[in-house]
Amino acid sequence: MSSYIRAIRLVNFRNYRDAAVSLAPGLNVVVGDNAQGKTNLLESLAFTATGSSPRTPNDSEVVRWGAEFARTEMRVVAGGRERAVAVGYAPGQKKRLSVDGVRRDSLARYAAGEAGVRVVNFFPDDIRVVKGAPADRREFLDGILSSLRPAYARAAADYARAVQHRNQLLRRIRDGISSRRTLSTWDRRVVELGLQLLRGREAAIGPLGEMFSDALRALYGSQKAGMRYSHSVTPEAYAEALREAHESDIERGRTSVGPHRDDFTLLLGGVDLTTYGSQGQQRLATLALKFAAREYVREVTGEDPVLLMDDVMSELDERRREYVAGYFMESSQAVVTTTNREYFSPQVLKRARVVRVAGGSVIQEPDQKAG
């Protein structure tokens, strides 16, 4: 059986002072009115599993207002045994990650599975992956690859830094402060790291596109969907293109080719969903992308990641809600928030764990399922 989260404790996390939640394998439904802490609870599960919030790059936002630190503790069942993982954060200090009481120093390694469980999140705002800018799509792709390989996460971070350095140098050359002497050194560094990203993305895009197509067909209908990577430059032409771009890059003060300028297109029936998709199609495509991410993680690791799904039911019609509820029940573990428990049928609720959230407090409902 794949790993799952058995329980989490939140101390000074967002609007939770000190709360504990116990979760079951299969479907967990988090019910509550608006602004009670449902999304915060999902965020805390991702924060503890990966060491970072999927909602903000600024860790101090998760610390409860007026508190000096935030801490989350999670019990994960992985490979038949239980492990205790914890994340602690106090503004101004290094984040503390631990597994079974032992400190972990590498966030990239922690995020790529040291906690014993991987997660795939869906937040309503994720529609920007379909609708938004190329950077949103690159972040989605890089997020999946980083969760699978710490080496990819490190290459992505090093690449971003190398491009920043190169851009600084380009501006200094333009302003007559630096000579061109070191530009080729930075070109080599940028290409070496950029190729790692291109190769990682290229290997993923094929299978991910197939999975996206299958997921969208199940959610939307029979039209063929697809995913196409658009290069600003191919790996073969990369080094040469960067050299050729020297003059214009110096003029603009930024690096014009490389994986930080790439994108991927999402197609439905041959039409670009970013430009022409209806709101409903874009929403379903966002969900299909998340389902594809889950399949891909499962294929690569052999383990089903935990699905953390925020308010996914409210946008769906009844037929699709039924399909999605079935999908969650079949997964190793899904935690799904809703303001309205009636989005789930009584039969589904009978087989689910229901957790009620009100004002940063948690009320566990007794399980209805036998045993």
Ligand SMILES: Nc1ncnc2c1ncn2[C@@H]1O[C@H](COP(=O)(O)OP(=O)(O)OP(=O)(O)O)[C@@H](O)[C@H]1O
């Ligand atoms: N750092 C923080 N400290 C204290 N409270 C916070 C912090 N960050 C957010 N909150 C508050 O937590 C409350 C609950 O937020 P959350 O997003 O979890 O609501 P929700 O139950 O998902 O609601 P909705 O159904 O409206 O999406 C909000 O009122 C928000 O202002």
